[in-house]
Amino acid sequence: xxxxVESGGGLxxxxxxxxxxxxxxxxxxDDYIIGWFRQAPGKEREVVSCVSYNEGGLNYLxxxxxxxxxxxxxxxxxxxxxxxxxxxxDTAVYYCAMGRRTLxxxxxxxxxxWGQGTQVTVxx
Numbered sequence: 813x814x815x816x817v818e819s820g821g822g823l824x825x826x827x828x829x830x831x832x833x834x835x836x837x838x839x840x841x842d843d844y845i846i847g848w849f850r851q852a853p854g855k856e857r858e859v860v861s862c863v864s865y866n867e868g869g870l871n872y873l874x875x876x877x878x879x880x881x882x883x884x885x886x887x888x889x890x891x892x893x894x895x896x897x898x899x900x901x902d903t904a905v906y907y908c909a910m911g912r913r914t915l916x917x918x919x920x921x922x923x924x925x926w927g928q929g930t931q932v933t934v935x936x
């Protein structure tokens with residue numbers, strides 16, 4: 813059972829930046845993807861981004877394109893979601909998830925392990 817832990821959330825002013833980390837306890841035997849999801853109060857969880865070895869980082873949210881950047885470092889067992897120009901509508905709990913597959917997917921059912929989430933609040 814792979815364990816994932818997110819960190820790096822917090823309170824930031826509009827226009828600010830945050831870098832979320834997702835550390836995982838072990839590497840899967842085969843390839844894997846790291847997805848980022850978020851859930852705002854009163855809303856359903858939505859996919860934000862995904863990173864894979866073959867594809868690099870993919871942003872599924874139109875609002876994330878040009879603002880969110882993903883990296884992953886297998887040797888260090890960590891992935892990052894760098895978020896810039898944050899806006900109040902980015903306020904949510906952000907989750908990272910790992911899927912034992914080669915290509916990214918935006919479907920949460922295809923992810924095998926989930927972290928507990930980290931709160932991101934964008935407010936002045």
